Amino acid sequence: MMTKPVILFKTILFVLLIAAIAACAPAAQPAAPTQAPAPTEGIAPTQPAPTEAAATEPAATTPASGEKASLIIESWRQDDLAVWEDKILPAFMAAHPNIEVKFQPVSNTEYSTSLATKLEAGTAGDLIMVEPFDYRLKMYQDGDLAKLNDLPGLENFSDLALSAWSTDDGAETYGVPLAAVLHGFIYNQDIFEELGLTPPTTEAEFLALLDKVKTDGKYTPLAMGTADSFVPGLLGFQLIGPNYWKGEEGRLALINGTGKFTDPAYINTWAALEDWIPYLPEGYEGVKYGDMQNLFTLGNAAVYPAGSWEVSIFNNQVGDKFKMGAFAPPVPEAGDSCYINDHMDMGMALNANAKNPEAAREFLTWLTTPEFAELWNNSLPGFFSLSNHSVEISDPLAQEFLSWRENCASTPRNSYQIISRGEPNTDGEINRLTTLVMNGQITPDEAGAEVQAGLDKWFKPQ
């Protein structure tokens, strides 16, 4: 038998052991994402001083002639490092020999934390790449990003493009729109020719086309799976939805409270996605994003619901194996006007405490020029500039995507501005519930009711 002290000792030992194991999680605490720095009250009048100063006192900060002003761009786009270093920045520096610009990306998962830390420590670069809408609005309100309303060149952008980097009332702008991604369908031209198919323009034609591929039996009609919940949400709901909720009209109605997710526009969007179920690969509930990409690029599927960022990925993977084409989301009824999901994705902002604000503003203005648009669209096919300059893209697939802007009205993802600011967050709910609809577990009506119920919990229409 054990004696009392031994039991006591063992107890303590075990408690410590459990503590050790349980502590793994709490021990990670210091790595918690740094929340936006700066005091919370600093939203308004006390802060803008540095911004104004930067705009009105260039003399103090312009480097002496002959001395190079150096700028650093903070970014999360590691994938684009080579393009910036080899194509975009050399073009700018050739035209502006007294400015030197460096592109300094970190991985996208670390961007938020690293940016907040650098801004707090005063070591952030002068130029800061910013995600759209609610991602960085707080940073501007906290006085970390400069106001850019008076930047020459901003008149080249539509109000819609600027709204992604403006305050809710649109009065103050803090970012130059850099690029958007478009959504549509990419198809395998070889399969289309083999089966005698043509790109559809209406929902009915689209379903008939998918049915033909299914009847033929050789290929998967639609390469799509629901294992990653952003796929049904982003490449389903947000992809075809604008045609149903009439783009900006529907998106703004949600924000001002006149539209609800229980409206026919949204129910019909989910119902249209339900119609796709028979044409998805077998076991699509377990098919991940990477799997569906592979299914298409290996030539086993006819149609792929795409984001334009996939253009360069697919160009690389498919090569000459087969020809690819693209078509815009089909409209519900013949003759309906068309809308496309044209989502503002990247912008460029100015650090409120920039060391070379004049040089940085010169760079920002250059981003609004036709030369930049031309260079950007051709260097990064699939990411489209947002300025009003018309551009020819040499990549045929990217050009096809871009051409939709001529006839169809643009609108960003409807859950990115304002309506995802609370709990439960609307964007996450749309992803989750659209997945359930496509898995056949709930009806479109149930999905609409649940998204709206979640939104009603905290949202006050603006």
Added chain:
Amino acid sequence: MAQSQVRQLRRKSFPFHILVFLAPGLLIYFVFMCIPLLDSLRLGLFATDGGVEQFVGLDNFVRLTSDPDWAPRFWSALGHSLVFFLINMLVQNPIALLLAALLASMGRSGAVYRTLIFAPTVLSLVITAFLWSLLLSPLWGLPKTILTPIGLAAFARPWLGLESTALPTLALMSIWQFIGVPVILYYAALIAIPNDFVEAAYVDGATGWDVFWRIKLPLILPVVGIVALMTFIFNFNAFDVVYAVKGALAGPNFASDTMMTFFYRTFFGYELQQPNPTMGAAIAGTSFAILMVGALFYIFVWQRRTQTYEM
């Protein structure tokens, strides 16, 4: 003789040198384990309101278990953690005991099997998770290929993608990988049993069945307890396998959401979900309390009831 014994007893009164030896380890343990743990428990009693931390007592825990915004997710995560643990407990440990008993009876010829059974344990979980995702992929995986020739094609389903099967599938993947650990522990205990006992039993007319249930199992019962406790601690906290296969959203529709994935999303935030460190700490605190109850049960109930034999 008697005098030296007395002196030894007196010297044993308090061995101060042990403190010196323990100090470095205890110090590191205290600074890097105890303090963060206690601080995390403290954080669970606060709430952030407009950037200011305020003491709210047990409010976080009350919200976690009853607030309609939190409670459904919390209870489902707790339930999933329990199911994950129970599957591991009820499937892994009996199979491990069976394998260990077979290995112990094979003598030296079992070395190959011993190695094979333990091999997956040394692989990185990221690798095995990827491997199993591919094996079970409905597009290019094995279930259909294997089940079609024997007429069971209808049973080939995307197990990782269905709400009803995702969690059990993940648990079985984890069992496949980590079964080597209990096997080795049982095996070591079984081969430590002196042959005399077994031979004596056979002489007395016991069958192989009797020997296992009446002699070997009672002798390794303390190990059974240790393995059960380890299973509890490691699987109640399951995070890595779920995260590696299903991501932090623990899909489909949170069907594989455990306490730790729930904690992860709450504490660090996910996509547009904002991080909530105080609520996250409350979840971690709840997990800690549950693990503590399990460990205390082991110490005060199991260990006291179990007889340890000198062999």
